[in-house]
Structure formats: structure tokens, C-alpha cells
Amino acid sequence: xxxxxxxxxxxxxxxxxxxxxxxxxxxxxxxxxxxxxxxxxxxxxxxxxxxxxxxxxxxxxxxxxxxxxxxxxxxxxxxxxxxxxxxxxxxxxxxxxxxxxxxxxxxxxxxxxxxxxxxxxxxxxxxxxxxxxxxxxxxxxxxxxxxxxxxxxxxxxxxxxxxxxxxxxxxxxxxxxxxxxxxxxxxxxxxxxxxxxxxxxxxxxxxxxxxxxxxxxxxxxxxxxxxxxxxxxxxxxxxxxxxxxxxxxxxxxxxxxx
Numbered sequence: 001x002x003x004x005x006x007x008x009x010x011x012x013x014x015x016x017x018x019x020x021x022x023x024x025x026x027x028x029x030x031x032x033x034x035x036x037x038x039x040x041x042x043x044x045x046x047x048x049x050x051x052x053x054x055x056x057x058x059x060x061x062x063x064x065x066x067x068x069x070x071x072x073x074x075x076x077x078x079x080x081x082x083x084x085x086x087x088x089x090x091x092x093x094x095x096x097x098x099x100x101x102x103x104x105x106x107x108x109x110x111x112x113x114x115x116x117x118x119x120x121x122x123x124x125x126x127x128x129x130x131x132x133x134x135x136x137x138x139x140x141x142x143x144x145x146x147x148x149x150x151x152x153x154x155x156x157x158x159x160x161x162x163x164x165x166x167x168x169x170x171x172x173x174x175x176x177x178x179x180x181x182x183x184x185x186x187x188x189x190x191x192x193x194x195x196x197x198x199x200x201x202x203x204x205x206x207x208x209x210x211x212x213x214x215x216x217x218x219x220x221x222x223x224x225x226x227x228x229x230x231x232x233x234x235x236x237x238x239x240x241x242x243x244x245x246x247x248x249x250x251x252x253x254x255x256x257x258x
């Protein structure tokens with residue numbers, strides 16, 4: 001059984017050496033507190049409570065700066081909240097950091113090992129990926145050339161193939177399919193669909209509401225580091241579209257699905 005449970009989780013980034021009173025005052029008004037040593041704390045998440053269980057496919061929506069990327073990193077275990085609790089049961093596979101563990105001077109083939117280890121792959125999974133990734137990516141002889149020689153499309157194919165070679169219980173991802181040519185997007189979608197079938201919980205952040213509608217059964221609307229609304233996709237998206245036309249008061253909202 002897979003589980004994600006956040007209870008009043010908050011996360012903030014320290015901003016050091018803020019120059020100028022006007023900038024400091026502006027940051028204070030928007031984001032929060034100031035320490036006596038001059039460090040401004042930019043609060044990215046505020047009191048997030050969220051519970052997801054087997055079968056949940058949740059899409060994070062919201063404008064830039066809403067806190068979606070920070071929440072993804074918390075769920076992936078890349079960031080730890082300073083306040084509140086996080087409980088995650090199951091193996092998490094994050095598809096959110098492009099280029100994690102990739103060294104541009106190494107060949108595509110020799111770049112398979114470290115990213116896989118950072119994703120928590122076993123020795124058997126790494127061995128299998130070294131056979132699978134070159135074939136799926138379609139790089140041909142380029143797999144034996146340094147990654148710095150790759151085009152953006154070739155690099156996208158390599159990275160996507162590596163990250164989707166690991167199977168887990170929980171998939172945390174952002175807009176991977178927004179990059180690459182049409183052939184890549186179609187091929188990647190098919191591979192991703194296969195991955196989703198074996199994944200118990202999916203958390204997806206995307207600006208494409210069509211992708212959210214297609215891949216998710218639950219939507220979570222975020223503003224300024226807080227949850228405005230969670231619920232069925234067909235309820236949240238219309239409310240979001242209406243709400244972004246005017247300022248929306250942020251309220252604490254929780255989700256318990258399963």
C-alpha cells in the first residue's frame with residue numbers, strides 16, 4: 001500500500017544579504033518573517049495538509065510561484081519541511097530534476113549509472129537500464145559520445161529513458177512531455193502510460209489543464225504556497241479558471257481520497 005500524508009507542512013527559503021530597505025520591505029509583505037541577522041525567509045509552503053492513497057492521480061495547478069515545484073520536491077524527499085510532518089509509504093520515483101547526476105563530458109552510456117543510483121535503483125535495475133536505455137532513446141552510435149555533443153532533443157530522450165527505467169509505487173513529476181519534438185512526445189507518452197499502470201500514486205504539476213484532465217482524477221489548486229481547493233478535476237479546474245480572473249482568498253484545504 002502506498003501513502004502520502006502531509007500535516008501542516010511548511011517550507012521556507014532563506015534569502016541572505018537583502019540589499020535596500022524597499023526590496024526587503026517588499027519581500028516581507030509578500031512572504032513573511034525577518035530575522036535579526038537580516039535574513040528574510042521566503043515562505044514557499046504554508047501549512048499544507050494533504051493525504052493520498054492507492055489509485056490517486058493528483059494534478060497540481062496554479063500560477064507561477066504558487067509553490068507547486070517546492071511541494072513536488074518535498075514529496076520526492078529532495079526537501080524537508082521546517083514545520084509539520086510528512087509520512088510517505090512506498091518507493092518514490094521523481095521525474096522533476098532534469099540532468100540529475102548527468103556529467104556532460106561522459107558518454108550517454110556511462111551517464112546511465114549515477115542518475116539511476118540517485119533515483120534509488122538496484123544493481124539489477126541499473127544492469128537492465130544499460131540494455132534498455134540505448135535502444136529506447138534511439139541515439140544509435142551517439143550513445144557512445146559525450147553528452148555535451150547532444151542536441152536538446154537527444155538529451156531529452158536520454159534523460160527521459162533513464163528516469164523512467166525505475167519503477168516505483170509513487171511517481172512525482174512535472175511537465176516532462178513539454179520538451180522535445182512530436183515524435184519524442186508520442187513515444188514518451190506511450191512509455192509514461194506503461195509506467196503509470198504500475199504506479200499506485202501519481203503527483204503531476206502542469207500548466208496544461210488538458211494534461212491534468214487526461215491524466216488525473218484529483219486536482220489541487222495552489223496559490224502563494226497554500227492550497228485553495230482540492231477535489232475532482234471537473235470541479236477544481238472550472239473554479240481555478242474563474243478564480244484566476246480575480247484575487248482569491250487562500251484557505252486551508254485538505255484532501256483525503258482513496
